[in-house]
Structure formats: C-alpha cells, structure tokens
Amino acid sequence: MGEEVSNINSILAVITAKKNKEKVSGGVPIFLVDDEDELEQVSMLLARLTLGMVHDLGNGVKIIIKH
Amino acid sequence: MFKYGDLLIVSILVGSLARAFMLRIDYRQFPSFPHSYAIHLTLGMIASTLGALFVPVLLEEEYIAVTFLTIGAQQFREVRNLERESLLKIEETELVPRGSAYVEGIAKLFEARNYLALLTALVTSLIYYYLNWVWAIAGGAIVGYALHFMMKGPQVADIATVEIVPITFKGKNIGIDDVIMMNVGEKEAWERWHKEGIGIKVIPKDEDARATLANLGQRQAIVHDLSILMGVKLDTGMQQFTPLARLNLDSGTLNIIIIPQEPDKEFIKRAIEKIPVLESSERKPLKSKMGRKAAD
Known part of the structure; x- marks a missing residue:
C-alpha cells in the first residue's frame, strides 16, 4: 500500500492521423486527427496538460512521454 | 582579565x-x-x-x-x-x-x-x-x-577544454555531431532549439578527465551551474527545453545542449571553465598501473 504509481518515462498518449490508423493500437489513449495542423495542435496541448513532452517517431505518429 | x-x-x-x-x-x-x-x-x-x-x-x-x-x-x-x-x-x-x-x-x-x-x-x-x-x-x-x-579543488578548465559548437538537426532529432540527444516532436519547440539553442563540447584532456566527466553527478553539476550563471529558458512542464549533457561514447567528449537566456558565447565558455570538479566525481585511473598501460 501507499506505493506511488509513477508514469515517468512511459507513453501517456499516442496521436496520429486517421490514415495511419493501422500503425497504432494498444492500451494507451490514442488520438486520431484529420491533418497535420490538428496533429501539431493536439499533441502540443496534450503535452502541456500532462506536463510531458512530444516525441516524433518519424512515421507520422507522435507520442507523449513524461520524463 | x-x-x-x-x-x-x-x-x-x-x-x-x-x-x-x-x-x-x-x-x-x-x-x-x-x-x-x-x-x-x-x-x-x-x-x-x-x-x-x-x-x-x-x-x-x-x-x-x-x-x-x-x-x-x-x-x-x-x-x-x-x-x-x-x-x-x-x-x-x-x-x-x-x-x-x-x-x-x-x-x-x-x-x-x-x-x-x-x-x-x-x-x-x-x-x-x-x-x-x-x-x-x-x-x-x-x-x-x-x-x-x-581545499580548493580543480575546475573544469583544469581537466578539459570547452568549445561552443552549433547544434546538429537530423529531422526531429537534435544533438551534437553524431550524438543524438533529444527528439523534439513539437514544431514550436524545434524552432526555438533551432533559433536559440547552443551546443557545448567539453573535451577531456586525458583519461582521468574522461572518467570524471562521465560521472552523472559531475554532468548534472555542470548543467546546474551553467543554468544558474547563464540563465535557461525553461519552465515547469516544458520538458522540451531541458538542458541535457550526454557523452560521445567514442571520444569521451561531454556534449551539452541548452537554450540560455544570455547567448553570449564567450561567457558561456568561461562559465563552464569555472565550474568546480566535484570531489566525489573525480576519478584517477591514470594513477594505477593498469590504467596507464591501458591508456597507451
């Protein structure tokens, strides 16, 4: 009891365009967006809200990790 | 009396x-x-x-x-x-x-x-x-x-030379030379790194210095003191602007990336040179016979 659960260095959210739907799945919140602008906007907001950081996997998928 | x-x-x-x-x-x-x-x-x-x-x-x-x-x-x-x-x-x-x-x-x-x-x-x-x-x-x-x-210990200037270098950008990955140090997925953050980021190389003078600079405590001390002396554009929840210090595994060079408040290259160099070498981080492999032989 009382042991703090830490989400440091684990993936908090995954953001990608709808066309990349095949590339993502799993137990993490996944946000599907329409275009590049929305991708940028959503990932930035999620990073601010979770106090985390946006990483770009280079294949159109962005993830949020708190370090 | x-x-x-x-x-x-x-x-x-x-x-x-x-x-x-x-x-x-x-x-x-x-x-x-x-x-x-x-x-x-x-x-x-x-x-x-x-x-x-x-x-x-x-x-x-x-x-x-x-x-x-x-x-x-x-x-x-x-x-x-x-x-x-x-x-x-x-x-x-x-x-x-x-x-x-x-x-x-x-x-x-x-x-x-x-x-x-x-x-x-x-x-x-x-x-x-x-x-x-x-x-x-x-x-x-x-x-x-x-x-x-x-009681005065050595400073960084005694064990290494400091160089200010530009940051290299490979797509969303940023770093110095071939060392990738951070992946910045946010456009705004990437642009700030591109515009204001400064890269620093701390090149060890010998094997002793190399082992000392590799110590995590010494690296953190350098980054902390540098952020105090030169300021750092950073706030809570803005992890994408955290200054980082990572090793080049091949040469032992310590690479630092930072977005300073004062982008004055000459004084950044001097500030790092003045940072103390921590007593607990100092390593002297060259003091041993094995270390000297291996270094040849």
Whole structure:
C-alpha cells in the first residue's frame, strides 16, 4: 500500500492521423486527427496538460512521454 | 582579565574570522540567506572556541577534557546532515536540480570548514602561548588562508577544454555531431532549439578527465551551474527545453545542449571553465598501473 504509481518515462498518449490508423493500437489513449495542423495542435496541448513532452517517431505518429 | 582570557579571545576571533572569510568566497554555491550566514558564523565560532580551549586545557593538565573535541566532531557531522537535508529539500524547487553528488559535496564542505576554523584557532592559541598576540594573529591568518587554499579543488578548465559548437538537426532529432540527444516532436519547440539553442563540447584532456566527466553527478553539476550563471529558458512542464549533457561514447567528449537566456558565447565558455570538479566525481585511473598501460 501507499506505493506511488509513477508514469515517468512511459507513453501517456499516442496521436496520429486517421490514415495511419493501422500503425497504432494498444492500451494507451490514442488520438486520431484529420491533418497535420490538428496533429501539431493536439499533441502540443496534450503535452502541456500532462506536463510531458512530444516525441516524433518519424512515421507520422507522435507520442507523449513524461520524463 | 580571567586566566587565559587574552589567549582565548584572540584565538576565537581569528578562528571565527577565518570561517567568515570562507563563507564570503563561497557565494555562488551557497543559498545565501542571511539566516544561513548566521547559522554558519555561529557554528564557526563554536568550532574556534573548541580549538582555542585546547592549549589552556593542556596547561591545566585536564587531559580528560580533550574528549570535548570528539563531541565537537559529532556536532559538525550534524552540520553536514543539516546542509544535505535542506539542500535536498529545495532540490524539488529547482528547475535544473543540483544532483545528489553536488549536494553531498556542498554538505561535506560545510562540515570541513568548521574543522578548518577549529584548526586555525588551535594554531593561533599555540602561537600566542609561545610568542605573543601579534604573531598569533599573523600566524592564524596565514594558516587559515593556507588551509582554505589547500581545499580548493580543480575546475573544469583544469581537466578539459570547452568549445561552443552549433547544434546538429537530423529531422526531429537534435544533438551534437553524431550524438543524438533529444527528439523534439513539437514544431514550436524545434524552432526555438533551432533559433536559440547552443551546443557545448567539453573535451577531456586525458583519461582521468574522461572518467570524471562521465560521472552523472559531475554532468548534472555542470548543467546546474551553467543554468544558474547563464540563465535557461525553461519552465515547469516544458520538458522540451531541458538542458541535457550526454557523452560521445567514442571520444569521451561531454556534449551539452541548452537554450540560455544570455547567448553570449564567450561567457558561456568561461562559465563552464569555472565550474568546480566535484570531489566525489573525480576519478584517477591514470594513477594505477593498469590504467596507464591501458591508456597507451
């Protein structure tokens, strides 16, 4: 009891365009967006809200990790 | 005046002044609240009193009283714990933490300086007993200064050369030369790194320096001090602007990326050169035969 659960260095959210739907799945919140602008906007907001950081996997998928 | 009064007053005074002198020099590493000054000046005075009492105690042949020195040592160890605890507590409030190695170094230093004050007072009282007060003050001052001088450790400039280099960008990955240090997925953050980011190479001079710079505590100390001295564009929840220090595994060069408030390259270089090498991080593989042979 009382042991703090830490989400440091684990993936908090995954953001990608709808066309990349095949590339993502799993137990993490996944946000599907329409275009590049929305991708940028959503990932930035999620990073601010979770106090985390946006990483770009280079294949159109962005993830949020708190370090 | 009471017995040994002059001797005690002169020694306590010189010892306390020696402690005050060391406090003054220390401004950068010390969270300089007036209250901390009061604490350490008082403790320094207590230490000098212990040192000053040593000679009168021996003259009175009260040898058993020498045990008070051990009580003093016990007290000063407490000082180290006190400093460590308070620094670790405020660590959470630092944007760029000092790191536990740096905190330990500062705590150790504050313990040691009480012993230096004690030794200074002891030497002063000895000289006072054998000569007179003029020699005692002069001798005490010299001893205090010499002790302080001997405690000075090396700085980064002694073990490495510092170069300011541009950051390399490979897509969303940023770093220095071939070393990728951070993946920035946010456009705005990437643009800021591109515009204002500065890369620094700390190149070790030999194998000793290489092992020292590889120490995580030493790296954190460099990043912390640099952020204090040059400022850093960083806020809580803005992890994408955190300054980082990573090794080039092949050459042992320490690469640092930072977005400073003051992008003055010359002074960034000088600031890093002035950063102390931590006692607990210093490694000397070249002092061993194996290390020397392997380095050939």
